[in-house]
Amino acid sequence: MSKTPKELKYTKSHEWVRPEKDGTVTVGITDHAQESMGDLVYVELPQKGAKVAAGKECGVVESVKAASDIYAPVSGEIVAANGALADAPETANKDPYGAGWMFSIKPANQGELNALLDAAAYEALVASEKH
Protein backbone atom coordinates (compact mmCIF):
# COMPACT_ATOMS: atom_id res chain seq x y z
CA MET A 1 0.00 0.00 0.00
CA SER A 2 1.55 3.29 -1.06
CA LYS A 3 1.67 6.29 1.25
CA THR A 4 -0.50 9.39 0.77
CA PRO A 5 0.29 12.04 3.41
CA LYS A 6 -2.88 13.85 4.52
CA GLU A 7 -1.34 17.34 4.59
CA LEU A 8 -0.46 17.36 0.88
CA LYS A 9 -2.45 18.16 -2.25
CA TYR A 10 -2.37 15.94 -5.34
CA THR A 11 -2.89 16.00 -9.10
CA LYS A 12 -4.56 13.44 -11.34
CA SER A 13 -1.18 13.03 -13.05
CA HIS A 14 0.39 11.78 -9.76
CA GLU A 15 2.30 14.83 -8.55
CA TRP A 16 2.11 15.93 -4.92
CA VAL A 17 2.01 19.59 -3.90
CA ARG A 18 2.97 21.12 -0.55
CA PRO A 19 2.04 24.77 0.09
CA GLU A 20 4.90 26.44 2.01
CA LYS A 21 4.74 29.34 4.49
CA ASP A 22 6.46 31.71 2.04
CA GLY A 23 3.66 31.28 -0.48
CA THR A 24 5.58 28.92 -2.81
CA VAL A 25 4.60 25.29 -3.41
CA THR A 26 6.94 22.29 -3.45
CA VAL A 27 6.21 19.57 -6.02
CA GLY A 28 7.26 15.92 -6.39
CA ILE A 29 5.87 12.64 -7.66
CA THR A 30 3.77 10.47 -5.37
CA ASP A 31 4.76 7.23 -3.72
CA HIS A 32 2.25 5.47 -5.96
CA ALA A 33 3.88 7.05 -9.04
CA GLN A 34 7.43 6.04 -8.07
CA GLU A 35 6.24 2.55 -7.18
CA SER A 36 4.49 1.97 -10.49
CA MET A 37 7.43 3.34 -12.49
CA GLY A 38 10.06 1.27 -10.72
CA ASP A 39 13.72 2.23 -10.37
CA LEU A 40 14.19 5.80 -11.61
CA VAL A 41 17.30 6.41 -13.67
CA TYR A 42 16.85 9.87 -15.16
CA VAL A 43 15.13 13.06 -14.08
CA GLU A 44 14.87 16.26 -16.09
CA LEU A 45 13.51 19.28 -14.24
CA PRO A 46 12.50 22.79 -15.28
CA GLN A 47 15.14 25.51 -14.85
CA LYS A 48 14.90 28.13 -12.13
CA GLY A 49 13.10 31.14 -13.54
CA ALA A 50 11.09 29.15 -16.09
CA LYS A 51 7.41 29.93 -16.41
CA VAL A 52 5.13 26.90 -16.19
CA ALA A 53 1.43 26.48 -16.90
CA ALA A 54 -0.97 24.35 -14.86
CA GLY A 55 -1.53 20.95 -16.47
CA LYS A 56 1.32 21.40 -18.97
CA GLU A 57 4.40 19.16 -18.93
CA CYS A 58 7.49 20.75 -17.43
CA GLY A 59 9.82 17.81 -16.80
CA VAL A 60 10.46 14.11 -17.33
CA VAL A 61 11.15 11.16 -15.07
CA GLU A 62 12.42 7.96 -16.61
CA SER A 63 12.65 4.58 -14.97
CA VAL A 64 14.43 1.57 -16.43
CA LYS A 65 11.25 0.59 -18.20
CA ALA A 66 9.50 3.83 -19.19
CA ALA A 67 9.47 7.61 -19.48
CA SER A 68 6.79 9.75 -17.90
CA ASP A 69 6.10 13.49 -18.08
CA ILE A 70 5.86 15.64 -14.98
CA TYR A 71 3.06 18.20 -15.17
CA ALA A 72 2.99 21.55 -13.42
CA PRO A 73 0.21 21.41 -10.80
CA VAL A 74 -0.24 25.19 -10.89
CA SER A 75 0.87 28.05 -13.13
CA GLY A 76 3.74 30.22 -12.03
CA GLU A 77 7.48 30.61 -11.94
CA ILE A 78 10.02 27.96 -10.96
CA VAL A 79 11.93 29.26 -7.93
CA ALA A 80 13.99 26.12 -7.19
CA ALA A 81 14.74 22.69 -8.65
CA ASN A 82 16.24 19.71 -6.85
CA GLY A 83 19.59 19.42 -8.62
CA ALA A 84 20.60 16.44 -6.45
CA LEU A 85 18.22 14.24 -8.46
CA ALA A 86 20.43 14.48 -11.57
CA ASP A 87 23.08 12.29 -9.93
CA ALA A 88 20.76 10.33 -7.66
CA PRO A 89 17.34 9.93 -9.31
CA GLU A 90 16.70 6.92 -7.04
CA THR A 91 16.16 9.44 -4.20
CA ALA A 92 12.67 9.97 -5.63
CA ASN A 93 12.06 6.21 -5.16
CA LYS A 94 13.38 6.10 -1.62
CA ASP A 95 11.93 9.34 -0.25
CA PRO A 96 9.33 10.70 -2.69
CA TYR A 97 7.84 13.22 -0.21
CA GLY A 98 11.16 14.36 1.32
CA ALA A 99 14.61 14.42 -0.27
CA GLY A 100 13.03 13.30 -3.57
CA TRP A 101 11.17 16.60 -4.08
CA MET A 102 11.46 17.92 -7.63
CA PHE A 103 10.86 21.69 -7.86
CA SER A 104 9.14 24.69 -6.24
CA ILE A 105 6.78 27.08 -7.95
CA LYS A 106 5.76 30.60 -7.01
CA PRO A 107 2.09 30.35 -8.04
CA ALA A 108 0.68 33.10 -10.24
CA ASN A 109 -2.76 32.49 -8.80
CA GLN A 110 -3.18 30.91 -5.34
CA GLY A 111 -6.75 30.01 -6.33
CA GLU A 112 -5.46 27.22 -8.57
CA LEU A 113 -4.45 25.32 -5.43
CA ASN A 114 -8.11 24.79 -4.62
CA ALA A 115 -8.55 22.76 -7.78
CA LEU A 116 -6.07 20.11 -6.58
CA LEU A 117 -7.12 16.81 -5.00
CA ASP A 118 -6.92 16.12 -1.30
CA ALA A 119 -5.41 12.87 -0.01
CA ALA A 120 -8.74 11.01 0.12
CA ALA A 121 -9.65 11.98 -3.45
CA TYR A 122 -6.18 10.98 -4.68
CA GLU A 123 -6.38 7.61 -2.94
CA ALA A 124 -9.75 7.03 -4.59
CA LEU A 125 -8.23 7.89 -7.98
CA VAL A 126 -5.37 5.43 -7.46
CA ALA A 127 -7.82 2.72 -6.37
CA SER A 128 -9.97 3.31 -9.46
CA GLU A 129 -6.93 3.09 -11.78
CA LYS A 130 -6.09 -0.32 -10.41
CA HIS A 131 -9.35 -1.77 -11.73
Next chain:
Amino acid sequence: MGLKTPLYDAHVKLGARMVDFGGWDMPLHYGSQIEEHHAVRRGSGMFDVSHMNVMDLKGAATRDFLRLLLANDVAKLKTQGKALYTCMLNANGGVVDDLIVYYLDDRWYRIVANAATREQDMAWIQNAAREFGDVKVTQRDDLAMIAVQGPNAKKLVYRALGESLRETAGALKPFHSVSIGELFVAATGYTGEDGFEIVLPATAAPFTWLTLHVAGVRPAGLGARDTVRLEAGMNLYGQDMDENTTPLESGLAWTVAFEPSDRGFIGREALEKQRAAGVPRKLVGLVLEGKGVLRNHQKVFCAAGEGEITSGSFAPTLERSIALARVPVAVEMGSRCDVDLRGRREPARVVQTPFVRNGKSCLARAGDIE
Protein backbone atom coordinates in the same frame (compact mmCIF):
# COMPACT_ATOMS: atom_id res chain seq x y z
CA MET B 1 -5.96 -13.66 -15.40
CA GLY B 2 -3.09 -15.08 -17.38
CA LEU B 3 -1.31 -18.40 -17.43
CA LYS B 4 0.67 -19.26 -14.33
CA THR B 5 3.98 -21.05 -14.00
CA PRO B 6 4.50 -23.57 -11.16
CA LEU B 7 6.37 -20.76 -9.36
CA TYR B 8 3.52 -18.22 -9.44
CA ASP B 9 2.73 -18.61 -5.73
CA ALA B 10 6.41 -18.28 -4.85
CA HIS B 11 6.61 -14.96 -6.74
CA VAL B 12 3.52 -13.58 -5.04
CA LYS B 13 4.82 -14.66 -1.63
CA LEU B 14 8.07 -12.81 -2.35
CA GLY B 15 6.10 -9.63 -3.06
CA ALA B 16 6.79 -9.58 -6.80
CA ARG B 17 5.16 -7.02 -9.00
CA MET B 18 3.36 -9.31 -11.48
CA VAL B 19 2.83 -8.31 -15.12
CA ASP B 20 1.47 -9.91 -18.26
CA PHE B 21 4.14 -11.31 -20.57
CA GLY B 22 2.86 -13.07 -23.68
CA GLY B 23 -0.26 -14.19 -21.81
CA TRP B 24 1.65 -15.26 -18.67
CA ASP B 25 1.52 -13.67 -15.22
CA MET B 26 5.23 -13.13 -14.58
CA PRO B 27 7.30 -11.25 -12.01
CA LEU B 28 8.61 -7.89 -13.31
CA HIS B 29 10.70 -7.38 -10.16
CA TYR B 30 10.69 -8.21 -6.48
CA GLY B 31 11.36 -4.66 -5.30
CA SER B 32 14.21 -3.27 -7.37
CA GLN B 33 15.06 -4.43 -10.85
CA ILE B 34 18.38 -2.61 -10.73
CA GLU B 35 19.47 -4.47 -7.60
CA GLU B 36 18.38 -7.74 -9.23
CA HIS B 37 20.42 -6.81 -12.30
CA HIS B 38 23.51 -6.19 -10.14
CA ALA B 39 22.95 -9.50 -8.33
CA VAL B 40 23.22 -11.34 -11.67
CA ARG B 41 26.36 -9.40 -12.65
CA ARG B 42 28.12 -9.53 -9.29
CA GLY B 43 26.77 -12.59 -7.45
CA SER B 44 23.88 -14.71 -8.57
CA GLY B 45 20.29 -14.32 -9.61
CA MET B 46 17.58 -16.71 -10.69
CA PHE B 47 14.83 -16.26 -13.23
CA ASP B 48 11.66 -18.28 -13.53
CA VAL B 49 11.64 -19.11 -17.23
CA SER B 50 9.01 -21.85 -16.98
CA HIS B 51 6.84 -19.88 -19.41
CA MET B 52 9.29 -20.74 -22.16
CA ASN B 53 8.20 -23.41 -24.55
CA VAL B 54 10.02 -26.71 -24.02
CA MET B 55 9.29 -29.18 -26.82
CA ASP B 56 10.64 -32.68 -27.24
CA LEU B 57 10.95 -34.02 -30.78
CA LYS B 58 11.33 -37.75 -31.02
CA GLY B 59 11.53 -40.32 -33.78
CA ALA B 60 13.92 -41.67 -36.39
CA ALA B 61 13.30 -38.74 -38.79
CA THR B 62 13.85 -35.99 -36.19
CA ARG B 63 17.38 -35.08 -37.21
CA ASP B 64 16.49 -34.78 -40.91
CA PHE B 65 13.38 -32.82 -40.00
CA LEU B 66 15.33 -30.29 -37.90
CA ARG B 67 17.85 -29.88 -40.71
CA LEU B 68 14.94 -28.68 -42.83
CA LEU B 69 13.19 -26.66 -40.10
CA LEU B 70 16.11 -24.69 -38.65
CA ALA B 71 18.53 -22.21 -40.24
CA ASN B 72 21.44 -23.52 -38.21
CA ASP B 73 22.46 -27.14 -38.83
CA VAL B 74 21.79 -29.72 -36.11
CA ALA B 75 24.32 -31.97 -37.89
CA LYS B 76 26.90 -29.86 -36.01
CA LEU B 77 25.64 -31.49 -32.80
CA LYS B 78 27.76 -34.59 -32.43
CA THR B 79 28.07 -35.10 -28.69
CA GLN B 80 25.15 -35.95 -26.44
CA GLY B 81 23.76 -32.88 -24.67
CA LYS B 82 25.30 -30.33 -27.06
CA ALA B 83 23.17 -27.26 -27.76
CA LEU B 84 22.80 -24.95 -30.74
CA TYR B 85 21.26 -21.47 -30.99
CA THR B 86 19.27 -20.99 -34.17
CA CYS B 87 16.41 -19.20 -35.89
CA MET B 88 13.40 -20.92 -37.39
CA LEU B 89 12.52 -19.09 -40.62
CA ASN B 90 9.55 -18.69 -42.92
CA ALA B 91 9.88 -19.02 -46.70
CA ASN B 92 10.75 -15.29 -46.95
CA GLY B 93 13.66 -15.73 -44.57
CA GLY B 94 11.76 -13.91 -41.81
CA VAL B 95 12.26 -15.16 -38.26
CA VAL B 96 9.34 -17.25 -36.95
CA ASP B 97 11.22 -17.67 -33.66
CA ASP B 98 14.69 -18.03 -32.21
CA LEU B 99 15.42 -21.03 -30.03
CA ILE B 100 17.97 -23.39 -28.55
CA VAL B 101 17.98 -27.01 -29.70
CA TYR B 102 19.63 -29.71 -27.59
CA TYR B 103 20.80 -33.04 -28.99
CA LEU B 104 19.77 -35.70 -26.47
CA ASP B 105 20.17 -38.79 -28.67
CA ASP B 106 19.78 -39.80 -32.30
CA ARG B 107 16.00 -40.00 -31.93
CA TRP B 108 15.46 -37.20 -29.43
CA TYR B 109 16.07 -33.45 -29.63
CA ARG B 110 14.78 -30.84 -27.17
CA ILE B 111 13.83 -27.33 -28.26
CA VAL B 112 13.47 -24.37 -25.89
CA ALA B 113 11.62 -21.55 -27.66
CA ASN B 114 9.93 -18.28 -26.67
CA ALA B 115 6.79 -18.11 -24.55
CA ALA B 116 4.99 -15.43 -26.56
CA THR B 117 5.20 -17.46 -29.77
CA ARG B 118 4.11 -20.77 -28.22
CA GLU B 119 0.97 -21.31 -30.34
CA GLN B 120 2.46 -20.14 -33.65
CA ASP B 121 5.58 -22.25 -33.13
CA MET B 122 3.62 -25.38 -32.40
CA ALA B 123 1.38 -24.87 -35.44
CA TRP B 124 4.39 -24.10 -37.64
CA ILE B 125 6.36 -27.13 -36.48
CA GLN B 126 3.38 -29.51 -36.63
CA ASN B 127 2.61 -28.34 -40.12
CA ALA B 128 6.19 -28.79 -41.32
CA ALA B 129 6.46 -32.18 -39.60
CA ARG B 130 3.34 -33.54 -41.26
CA GLU B 131 5.17 -34.70 -44.38
CA PHE B 132 8.05 -36.07 -42.41
CA GLY B 133 6.84 -39.37 -41.11
CA ASP B 134 8.49 -40.43 -37.90
CA VAL B 135 8.65 -37.19 -35.85
CA LYS B 136 6.56 -36.76 -32.74
CA VAL B 137 6.39 -33.29 -31.15
CA THR B 138 5.43 -33.03 -27.48
CA GLN B 139 5.04 -29.80 -25.52
CA ARG B 140 6.48 -30.43 -22.07
CA ASP B 141 4.00 -28.54 -19.92
CA ASP B 142 4.92 -30.95 -17.12
CA LEU B 143 8.32 -29.25 -16.83
CA ALA B 144 9.51 -26.03 -15.23
CA MET B 145 12.69 -24.09 -15.94
CA ILE B 146 14.88 -21.97 -13.70
CA ALA B 147 17.86 -19.98 -15.00
CA VAL B 148 20.53 -19.46 -12.33
CA GLN B 149 23.05 -16.92 -13.58
CA GLY B 150 26.01 -14.94 -12.31
CA PRO B 151 29.63 -15.40 -11.26
CA ASN B 152 28.56 -17.32 -8.12
CA ALA B 153 25.63 -19.15 -9.73
CA LYS B 154 27.22 -22.55 -10.21
CA LYS B 155 28.72 -22.66 -6.72
CA LEU B 156 25.32 -21.90 -5.20
CA VAL B 157 23.57 -24.46 -7.41
CA TYR B 158 25.91 -27.14 -6.04
CA ARG B 159 25.30 -25.94 -2.50
CA ALA B 160 21.53 -26.02 -2.99
CA LEU B 161 21.03 -29.07 -5.17
CA GLY B 162 23.95 -31.27 -4.18
CA GLU B 163 27.72 -31.22 -4.46
CA SER B 164 27.53 -34.26 -6.74
CA LEU B 165 26.40 -31.84 -9.49
CA ARG B 166 29.91 -30.42 -9.45
CA GLU B 167 31.15 -33.66 -11.05
CA THR B 168 28.48 -33.77 -13.74
CA ALA B 169 27.10 -30.30 -14.50
CA GLY B 170 30.30 -28.59 -13.35
CA ALA B 171 32.22 -30.29 -16.14
CA LEU B 172 29.93 -28.87 -18.83
CA LYS B 173 31.43 -26.55 -21.40
CA PRO B 174 29.28 -23.61 -22.53
CA PHE B 175 26.33 -24.76 -24.65
CA HIS B 176 26.42 -28.31 -23.30
CA SER B 177 23.85 -30.04 -21.13
CA VAL B 178 23.50 -33.15 -19.04
CA SER B 179 20.50 -35.17 -17.87
CA ILE B 180 20.70 -36.38 -14.29
CA GLY B 181 17.60 -38.42 -13.57
CA GLU B 182 14.71 -36.00 -13.99
CA LEU B 183 16.98 -32.99 -13.83
CA PHE B 184 18.21 -31.44 -17.07
CA VAL B 185 21.06 -29.00 -16.56
CA ALA B 186 22.42 -26.84 -19.38
CA ALA B 187 25.36 -24.44 -19.37
CA THR B 188 23.35 -21.85 -21.29
CA GLY B 189 21.78 -18.51 -20.44
CA TYR B 190 20.59 -15.12 -21.61
CA THR B 191 22.75 -12.86 -19.46
CA GLY B 192 26.38 -12.94 -20.62
CA GLU B 193 27.30 -14.51 -17.28
CA ASP B 194 28.29 -17.96 -16.11
CA GLY B 195 25.46 -20.20 -14.93
CA PHE B 196 22.97 -22.92 -15.64
CA GLU B 197 19.50 -23.27 -17.04
CA ILE B 198 17.79 -26.05 -15.13
CA VAL B 199 14.78 -27.93 -16.48
CA LEU B 200 12.95 -29.99 -13.89
CA PRO B 201 9.53 -31.51 -13.15
CA ALA B 202 6.96 -28.76 -12.48
CA THR B 203 6.06 -30.40 -9.18
CA ALA B 204 9.65 -30.06 -7.95
CA ALA B 205 10.04 -26.42 -9.01
CA PRO B 206 8.72 -24.59 -5.89
CA PHE B 207 10.94 -26.55 -3.49
CA THR B 208 13.97 -26.18 -5.77
CA TRP B 209 13.36 -22.42 -6.05
CA LEU B 210 13.14 -22.15 -2.28
CA THR B 211 16.30 -24.20 -1.81
CA LEU B 212 18.21 -21.99 -4.25
CA HIS B 213 16.89 -18.87 -2.50
CA VAL B 214 17.97 -20.16 0.90
CA ALA B 215 21.41 -20.95 -0.56
CA GLY B 216 21.73 -17.26 -1.45
CA VAL B 217 20.52 -16.95 -5.05
CA ARG B 218 18.50 -13.75 -5.48
CA PRO B 219 15.17 -13.98 -7.33
CA ALA B 220 15.22 -11.67 -10.37
CA GLY B 221 12.32 -10.63 -12.56
CA LEU B 222 11.71 -9.97 -16.24
CA GLY B 223 12.86 -6.36 -15.81
CA ALA B 224 16.38 -7.42 -14.86
CA ARG B 225 16.27 -10.21 -17.44
CA ASP B 226 15.72 -7.59 -20.14
CA THR B 227 18.55 -5.30 -19.03
CA VAL B 228 21.09 -8.12 -18.59
CA ARG B 229 20.29 -9.59 -21.99
CA LEU B 230 20.48 -6.16 -23.64
CA GLU B 231 23.87 -5.46 -22.04
CA ALA B 232 24.95 -8.90 -23.28
CA GLY B 233 23.91 -7.82 -26.79
CA MET B 234 21.38 -10.62 -27.14
CA ASN B 235 18.32 -10.18 -29.33
CA LEU B 236 14.78 -10.37 -28.02
CA TYR B 237 12.30 -11.97 -30.38
CA GLY B 238 9.44 -9.63 -31.35
CA GLN B 239 11.59 -6.54 -30.74
CA ASP B 240 14.97 -7.01 -32.39
CA MET B 241 13.76 -9.44 -35.03
CA ASP B 242 10.47 -10.89 -36.18
CA GLU B 243 8.75 -12.40 -39.21
CA ASN B 244 9.58 -9.33 -41.30
CA THR B 245 13.33 -9.32 -40.68
CA THR B 246 15.93 -11.91 -41.64
CA PRO B 247 18.78 -13.17 -39.43
CA LEU B 248 21.19 -11.45 -41.83
CA GLU B 249 19.79 -8.03 -40.88
CA SER B 250 19.50 -8.94 -37.20
CA GLY B 251 23.11 -9.61 -36.26
CA LEU B 252 22.46 -13.34 -36.54
CA ALA B 253 24.25 -14.26 -39.77
CA TRP B 254 26.59 -16.42 -37.64
CA THR B 255 23.65 -18.67 -36.79
CA VAL B 256 22.79 -19.47 -40.40
CA ALA B 257 24.57 -22.56 -41.78
CA PHE B 258 24.80 -22.10 -45.56
CA GLU B 259 27.16 -25.08 -45.69
CA PRO B 260 26.59 -27.79 -46.74
CA SER B 261 25.09 -26.10 -49.78
CA ASP B 262 22.63 -28.91 -50.48
CA ARG B 263 20.79 -28.55 -47.16
CA GLY B 264 17.52 -26.96 -48.26
CA PHE B 265 16.32 -25.44 -44.97
CA ILE B 266 13.17 -23.33 -44.95
CA GLY B 267 14.04 -19.75 -45.88
CA ARG B 268 17.36 -20.61 -47.50
CA GLU B 269 16.40 -19.41 -50.96
CA ALA B 270 15.24 -16.03 -49.66
CA LEU B 271 18.43 -15.56 -47.60
CA GLU B 272 20.63 -16.44 -50.55
CA LYS B 273 18.77 -13.92 -52.66
CA GLN B 274 19.15 -11.24 -49.98
CA ARG B 275 22.82 -12.04 -49.60
CA ALA B 276 23.41 -11.82 -53.35
CA ALA B 277 21.51 -8.55 -53.66
CA GLY B 278 23.27 -7.10 -50.58
CA VAL B 279 21.76 -7.04 -47.10
CA PRO B 280 20.34 -3.51 -46.74
CA ARG B 281 20.27 -3.16 -42.94
CA LYS B 282 22.09 -4.41 -39.89
CA LEU B 283 21.68 -4.46 -36.14
CA VAL B 284 24.24 -2.45 -34.16
CA GLY B 285 24.77 -1.32 -30.61
CA LEU B 286 24.26 2.31 -29.57
CA VAL B 287 25.61 4.06 -26.50
CA LEU B 288 23.88 7.31 -25.62
CA GLU B 289 26.32 10.17 -25.12
CA GLY B 290 23.63 12.79 -24.56
CA LYS B 291 20.94 13.01 -21.89
CA GLY B 292 17.97 10.72 -21.36
CA VAL B 293 17.17 7.07 -21.98
CA LEU B 294 17.03 5.32 -25.36
CA ARG B 295 13.70 3.56 -25.99
CA ASN B 296 12.26 1.11 -28.52
CA HIS B 297 11.14 2.65 -31.84
CA GLN B 298 13.05 5.91 -31.47
CA LYS B 299 14.44 7.17 -34.78
CA VAL B 300 18.18 7.11 -35.40
CA PHE B 301 19.83 9.56 -37.81
CA CYS B 302 23.20 8.44 -39.19
CA ALA B 303 25.39 9.87 -41.94
CA ALA B 304 24.46 6.79 -44.00
CA GLY B 305 20.71 7.16 -43.45
CA GLU B 306 17.95 6.61 -40.93
CA GLY B 307 17.42 3.69 -38.61
CA GLU B 308 15.32 2.69 -35.63
CA ILE B 309 15.97 1.50 -32.10
CA THR B 310 14.68 -2.04 -31.61
CA SER B 311 15.55 -2.35 -27.88
CA GLY B 312 16.57 0.60 -25.74
CA SER B 313 16.99 0.90 -22.00
CA PHE B 314 19.15 2.07 -19.16
CA ALA B 315 22.15 -0.23 -18.61
CA PRO B 316 22.70 -0.53 -14.85
CA THR B 317 26.22 -2.00 -15.19
CA LEU B 318 27.34 0.86 -17.44
CA GLU B 319 25.22 3.53 -15.71
CA ARG B 320 24.20 4.93 -19.07
CA SER B 321 21.66 4.20 -21.75
CA ILE B 322 22.27 1.65 -24.50
CA ALA B 323 20.26 0.21 -27.37
CA LEU B 324 20.17 -2.17 -30.26
CA ALA B 325 19.22 -0.39 -33.47
CA ARG B 326 18.56 -1.44 -37.03
CA VAL B 327 20.45 0.92 -39.36
CA PRO B 328 21.60 1.04 -43.00
CA VAL B 329 24.42 -1.44 -43.61
CA ALA B 330 26.88 1.37 -44.50
CA VAL B 331 26.84 2.76 -40.94
CA GLU B 332 30.33 2.37 -39.49
CA MET B 333 31.34 1.08 -36.08
CA GLY B 334 32.53 3.91 -33.89
CA SER B 335 30.63 6.55 -35.86
CA ARG B 336 28.27 9.04 -34.27
CA CYS B 337 24.56 9.36 -34.86
CA ASP B 338 21.64 11.30 -33.43
CA VAL B 339 18.60 9.79 -31.78
CA ASP B 340 15.23 11.49 -31.54
CA LEU B 341 14.48 11.37 -27.82
CA ARG B 342 11.01 12.70 -27.24
CA GLY B 343 11.40 15.44 -29.83
CA ARG B 344 14.99 16.34 -28.97
CA ARG B 345 18.08 15.06 -30.81
CA GLU B 346 20.80 13.58 -28.63
CA PRO B 347 24.15 12.15 -29.78
CA ALA B 348 24.94 8.44 -29.58
CA ARG B 349 27.84 6.29 -30.70
CA VAL B 350 27.63 3.13 -32.80
CA VAL B 351 29.40 0.23 -31.07
CA GLN B 352 29.89 -3.48 -31.38
CA THR B 353 27.95 -5.74 -29.05
CA PRO B 354 28.11 -7.16 -26.43
CA PHE B 355 28.18 -4.11 -24.18
CA VAL B 356 28.95 -6.22 -21.09
CA ARG B 357 30.40 -9.70 -20.70
CA ASN B 358 31.16 -11.54 -17.45
CA GLY B 359 30.41 -8.50 -15.34
CA LYS B 360 32.74 -6.17 -17.25
CA SER B 361 32.13 -3.37 -19.70
CA CYS B 362 33.21 -4.10 -23.27
CA LEU B 363 32.98 -0.45 -24.27
CA ALA B 364 36.70 0.26 -23.90
CA ARG B 365 37.15 -1.96 -26.93
CA ALA B 366 34.98 0.41 -28.92
CA GLY B 367 37.58 3.15 -28.65
CA ASP B 368 37.29 6.46 -26.94
CA ILE B 369 34.22 5.96 -24.79
CA GLU B 370 35.40 6.33 -21.24
